[in-house]
Amino acid sequence: MAVSVLIPAGAARADSIRDDQYWLADYGVEQAWQTSRGAGVTVAVIDTGVDSSVAELEGVVVDGTDVSGQGSSDGQTPVGTDDPTHGTLVGSILAGRGTAPGDGVVGVAPEASLLSVSVGFGTDAVDSDTQIADAVRWSVDHGADVINMSLTRNTLDWPTSWDDAFLYAMENDVVVVAAAGNRGSGTTEVGAPATMPGVLTVAGVDRSGTASFDASSQGITIGVAAPSEKLVGVGPGDIHYSWSGTSGATPIVAGIVALVRGAHPELDADDVINRVISTATPRGTSTPDPLYGYGLVDAAAAVQSTVPAVEANPMGDLAEWIRVHRRAEAPAASPAATTEPAPAPVPTPQADRGDRLQALVPTVESMRSTGIPLIVFGVFGGALAAVGWGAWRQVRRRRDQE
Incomplete structure (x- = not known):
């Protein structure tokens, strides 16, 4: 300030x-x-x-x-x-x-x-x-x-x-x-x-x-x-x-x-x-x-102004966020002790959940839970694909020469 x-x-x-x-x-x-x-x-x-x-x-x-x-x-x-x-x-x-x-x-x-x-x-x-x-x-x-x-x-x-x-x-x-x-x-x-x-x-x-x-x-x-x-x-x-x-x-x-x-x-x-x-x-x-x-x-x-009533806080639901997000942070239960998959981490609720553009923008939490692993797998997957493509082209070239 x-x-x-x-x-x-x-x-x-x-x-x-x-x-x-x-x-x-x-x-x-x-x-x-x-x-x-x-x-x-x-x-x-x-x-x-x-x-x-x-x-x-x-x-x-x-x-x-x-x-x-x-x-x-x-x-x-x-x-x-x-x-x-x-x-x-x-x-x-x-x-x-x-x-x-x-x-x-x-x-x-x-x-x-x-x-x-x-x-x-x-x-x-x-x-x-x-x-x-x-x-x-x-x-x-x-x-x-x-x-x-x-x-x-x-x-x-x-x-x-x-x-x-x-x-x-x-x-x-x-x-x-x-x-x-x-x-x-x-x-x-x-x-x-x-x-x-x-x-x-x-x-x-x-x-x-x-x-x-x-x-x-x-x-x-x-x-x-x-x-x-x-x-x-x-x-x-x-x-x-x-x-x-x-x-x-x-x-x-x-x-x-x-x-x-x-x-x-x-x-x-x-x-x-x-x-x-x-x-x-x-x-x-x-x-x-x-x-x-x-x-x-x-x-x-x-x-x-005349403003229609709402049924929920338009800035998000803290109780729901706590229910889902804090459960996701808890230690995972053993397979034998649970009957349903653990909920995935969710980002901080946005003011308008219907905004299609914002739904495409990754948040810090979603990057922590999915983005970094996807990046890692994407890099290695791309490298493996490149190696496979090169090997296939070499085999194809040898066949053509024969």
């Missing part, structure tokens, strides 16, 4: 910060506010800690905890060795209240409430994978309707502890929104939790709506794209920052999810996610597209 100090809050021109929040008008957020501002919706921010002492976040954080062993019990003390301002910036873009009408940072869902769950990457107290699993479970148990995760594991796979934690969230009707990651930070392809079935993954675009080269990764699990460059947020000490990255695009989408949940409390998580992706403005060469997913998010359309 690229960050630069914009200007201390007290010295800012009254409306300069609000003017810089271009996504509020460009992505239909202000129009969506005519229907919903996120009232009654609780969003958990699993991050470095959201400092509610800043002016724009006064009264926004209603509960919190620390799972790192390094922070305060309310989860609001910044932790971690990389960027302790990160969680507060995320929280302000998601649910900032501003400082006065037309002043300061206002979030996409300015009437939503936040849970601050502090995690500390780079600390030695608790393993980071354990922290995430604990953070997700705590968020669900304390009333989260949405979970924002502006972080990545930088691997396609994830530990089994995340299976249970994320499945727990989905079974309890919680929408999980995760960042695709930033190429400029070394994440060239989407990593967990953004690779997990059922998670709404967010890619980033620049001011013109074009996929951001430095501030967004790509992958087949992307759901929607949102602004990730020239973002404005507020950090501890009431200091405003200009920053870039899918860390900022993610709370924009999580805020839109909160607007949808506020406007349509009768909808379950699957239908909420479907509203967000099905009303997005398509971009790229396919739908879904590895750069844009289903397209550029549209807050007004997501909140106000």
